[in-house]
Amino acid sequence: METLPEQLLFRLQEQIVRGELTPGQRLAESELASRYGVSRGPLREAIRRLEARRLVEVAPRTGARVVDFDAEQLADVYQAREALEGMAARLAAQAMTDAEIEQLSQLLDHHEQSIAADEGQHYLQDEGDVDFHYRLAAGSHNAVLVGMLCDELYQLVRLFRHRFSSVRDRPITALSEHRAIVEALRERDGELAELLMRRHIAKARRSALSAFADAQANAAGTKVKSASTERTATKSSFQTTTSD
Amino acid sequence: METLPEQLLFRLQEQIVRGELTPGQRLAESELASRYGVSRGPLREAIRRLEARRLVEVAPRTGARVVDFDAEQLADVYQAREALEGMAARLAAQAMTDAEIEQLSQLLDHHEQSIAADEGQHYLQDEGDVDFHYRLAAGSHNAVLVGMLCDELYQLVRLFRHRFSSVRDRPITALSEHRAIVEALRERDGELAELLMRRHIAKARRSALSAFADAQANAAGTKVKSASTERTATKSSFQTTTSD
DNA sequence: TTGACCCATATTGTCGACAATAATCTACGG
DNA sequence: CCGTAGATTATTGTCGACAATATGGGTCAA
Numbered sequence: 001m002e003t004l005p006e007q008l009l010f011r012l013q014e015q016i017v018r019g020e021l022t023p024g025q026r027l028a029e030s031e032l033a034s035r036y037g038v039s040r041g042p043l044r045e046a047i048r049r050l051e052a053r054r055l056v057e058v059a060p061r062t063g064a065r066v067v068d069f070d071a072e073q074l075a076d077v078y079q080a081r082e083a084l085e086g087m088a089a090r091l092a093a094q095a096m097t098d099a100e101i102e103q104l105s106q107l108l109d110h111h112e113q114s115i116a117a118d119e120g121q122h123y124l125q126d127e128g129d130v131d132f133h134y135r136l137a138a139g140s141h142n143a144v145l146v147g148m149l150c151d152e153l154y155q156l157v158r159l160f161r162h163r164f165s166s167v168r169d170r171p172i173t174a175l176s177e178h179r180a181i182v183e184a185l186r187e188r189d190g191e192l193a194e195l196l197m198r199r200h201i202a203k204a205r206r207s208a209l210s211a212f213a214d215a216q217a218n219a220a221g222t223k224v225k226s227a228s229t230e231r232t233a234t235k236s237s238f239q240t241t242t243s244d
Numbered sequence: 245m246e247t248l249p250e251q252l253l254f255r256l257q258e259q260i261v262r263g264e265l266t267p268g269q270r271l272a273e274s275e276l277a278s279r280y281g282v283s284r285g286p287l288r289e290a291i292r293r294l295e296a297r298r299l300v301e302v303a304p305r306t307g308a309r310v311v312d313f314d315a316e317q318l319a320d321v322y323q324a325r326e327a328l329e330g331m332a333a334r335l336a337a338q339a340m341t342d343a344e345i346e347q348l349s350q351l352l353d354h355h356e357q358s359i360a361a362d363e364g365q366h367y368l369q370d371e372g373d374v375d376f377h378y379r380l381a382a383g384s385h386n387a388v389l390v391g392m393l394c395d396e397l398y399q400l401v402r403l404f405r406h407r408f409s410s411v412r413d414r415p416i417t418a419l420s421e422h423r424a425i426v427e428a429l430r431e432r433d434g435e436l437a438e439l440l441m442r443r444h445i446a447k448a449r450r451s452a453l454s455a456f457a458d459a460q461a462n463a464a465g466t467k468v469k470s471a472s473t474e475r476t477a478t479k480s481s482f483q484t485t486t487s488d
Numbered sequence: 489t490t491g492a493c494c495c496a497t498a499t500t501g502t503c504g505a506c507a508a509t510a511a512t513c514t515a516c517g518g
Numbered sequence: 519c520c521g522t523a524g525a526t527t528a529t530t531g532t533c534g535a536c537a538a539t540a541t542g543g544g545t546c547a548a
Contacts, residue, residue, distance in 0.1 A: 003304045004502075029530070039503045040530090041285070045292060052296040054388070060247045061509055061530055073387065079331060080388040087327035143317065144298070144324040148392060248532075272499070283533045284500090305500055305539055 004038055008046035011036070016055050016066055017158045023068035027056060053152050055159070067159075071212050074160060078205035081153045082198050084145055085133065089181060089197035092139035093190035100139055101185050107132060108178055115171050126161050130154055132178055136197075139185075164211045174200075248282055252290035255280070260299050260310055261402045267312035271300060297396050299403070311403075315456050318404060322449035325397045326442050328389055329377065333425060333441035336383035337434035344383055345429050351376060352422055359415050370405050374398055376422055380441075383429075408455045418444075 012032075015021045033043045047064050050056040058064040067073075096104075111128050137149040177200045184193035256276075259265045277287045291308045294300040302308040311317075340348075355372050381393040421444045428437035 028528090030528090041502060041504095044530090045289070048289060048292060049296070052293070054391075060250075062511090063530070076386045076388040079335065079386055080328065080392065083327040083331035083389075084324065087323060091323065142320045142323055144320040144397075145327075147298075148324065153388075274499070285532060285534095288500090306541090307499070 004042035005045035005049065008036060008038065008043055009049045012046055012050060013053070013055060013155060016050070017155055017162060019159075019162045021066050023066050023163065025066045027064040027066065029063075053155055055155060067156075069156075069160075071209060071216075074208060074212055075205065077153055077156050077160075078201060078208060081149070081157070082201040082205065084149055084153070085137065085201055086194040086198040088137045088140040088142065088145045088149065089185075090190040090194035091142055091145070092136055093185050093188050093193045095141040096139040096185060100135075101182065104132070104135055104139070104185070105182050107135065108175060108182060111171075111175055111178075115175065126158070129174065130158060136181070160208060164208075164215055177203075248286040249289035249293065252280060252282065252287055253293050256290055256294060257297070257299060257399060260294070261399055261406060263403075263406045265310050267310050267407065269310045271308040271310065273307075297399055299399060311400075313404075315453060315460070318452060318456055319449065321397055321400050321404075322445060322452060325393070325401070326445040326449065328393055328397070329381065329445055330438040330442040332381045332384040332386065332389045332393065333429075334434040334438035335386055335389070336380055337429050337432050337437045339385040340383040340429060344379075345426065348376070348379055348383070348429070349426050351379065352419060352426065355415075355419055355422075359419065370402070373418065374402060380425070404452060408452075408459055421447075 012021070012027075021027070027047060029040045029044055029047070033040045036043065047056060047058065051058050051064070054067060056064045056066055107128075111132070114128065134150055134154060137146050140146065177196065181193055181196045181200065184190075184196055256265070256271075265271070271291060273284045273288055273291070277284045280287065291300060291302065295302050295308065298311060300308045300310055351372075355376070358372060378394055378398060381390050384390065421440065425437055425440045425444065428434075428440055
């Protein structure tokens with residue numbers, strides 16, 4: 001059986017990423033502890049680990065809040081991701097086995113089918129996309145890169161997407177970019193793989209930023225004075241375009 | 245006044261980086277707690293934060309140990325650093341103010357004087373080098389990059405260096421590389437700054453790896469069966485060359 | 489002598505309680 | 519009516535204790 005803080009970490013992380021805990025919302029230790037039927041100790045540790053993943057911000061003697069990011073923070077995350085994942089692609093071109101590359105290619109086949117079948121929820125497509133990037137990061141066989149990407153940045157990306165309920169109008173474009181990357185891996189061309197990955201993510205960054213700007217503008221229109229006590233960020237769930 | 249886990253974090257971090265706590269050494273909660281005159285709670289939190297910084301490894305229900313890295317882990321850190329710091333240099337070329345760049349340049353002047361004066365301890369030179377990279381990372385004005393580099397990777401690099409007691413036989417080379425980077429910043433050439441920084445760190449990686457290999461060989465010569473109970477990694481403190 | 493099994497010990501995981509600090513509400517004065 | 523000061527309440531920071539588990543030593547048998 002797992003240790004308690006670990007379980008709490010994953011449960012809270014899912015709640016945050018899936019928007020069940022809204023950005024800016026306060027995380028009271030006692031309340032959450034009693035809700036999950038544990039003591040404050042393990043829950044406190046879970047919150048600190050969420051802080052390390054940048055999913056919550058804690059101020060000393062004040063408590064923890066779910067992150068409420070702005071455009072700058074969003075850009076920061078994508079820039080860091082561009083650097084790390086570019087390097088991961090470069091390394092993966094040499095480190096991945098033929099079998100791993102083939103597996104990755106098959107994953108893209110599966111994505112193509114999902115898109116063709118038009119499986120309604122971009123929800124699933126997003127998770128599939130994360131899955132691709134997740135596996136490629138793992139393919140670098142670099143524990144530091146894997147940790148930074150999978151444990152920190154990808155969770156934030158998932159949060160961003162859910163927050164915007166962004167649907168990609170060009171999953172086909174993203175898919176073809178993914179295929180190009182896999183092709184570079186097949187040819188063991190690390191330099192090309194890095195270049196393609198960086199362009200891919202730079203594109204995603206621009207899309208995400210414009211989506212955020214739109215959401216911001218929309219929120220400004222339907223503006224209600226958000227109570228400072230429990231400022232539950234106005235959940236603007238309209239459709240925007242994001243390709244990644 | 246700061247919070248208790250914060251203080252403990254820094255104190256333990258210094259102890260680890262400076263080698264006062266040797267790689268592989270066990271960190272018993274009760275013992276450390278009584279030593280620092282605190283309870284197990286805050287100390288436990290400090291250890292978890294050290295884990296997030298990759299300075300200790302904790303196994304559930306077994307306890308925490310100071311990291312004992314191998315060549316692979318060392319390479320992983322430098323590769324991640326190459327990616328992140330390259331991006332930081334690129335961003336800094338646009339984000340840093342003229343005053344910040346000038347300040348950085350003056351720091352290098354100070355380094356040059358230190359080298360000319362041959363201030364015995366490469367100790368100080370190392371810290372100066374870290375200072376340069378630290379400030380450049382900050383110059384990116386990207387909170388994610390700063391956090392990943394300053395809080396995680398730089399501490400590990402400091403640990404590596406102390407572990408090898410590596411002295412750089414070419415601090416002049418490193419200095420000229422630093423100057424070239426600053427020059428690129430002055431010209432606001434982000435692309436060049438990234439390229440130079442990546443080459444700079446790649447060079448440092450190769451030096452560190454060969455230094456590690458030498459240390460490994462040396463340790464094999466003076467091999468004593470290290471007690472598994474308190475395996476205090478054979479502190480091989482001989483001179484090697486590392487340029488960074 | 490060597491190996492495995494069992495028991496004693498030490499350490500970690502978890503809990504509830506107390507102390508210190510921040511946030512909130514109320515009352516008072518301008 | 520509004521702003522400020524004080525008191526009250528709630529929440530976090532820290533502590534010590536108990537329970538569960540891993541580690542180490544000793545014993546016994548082969």
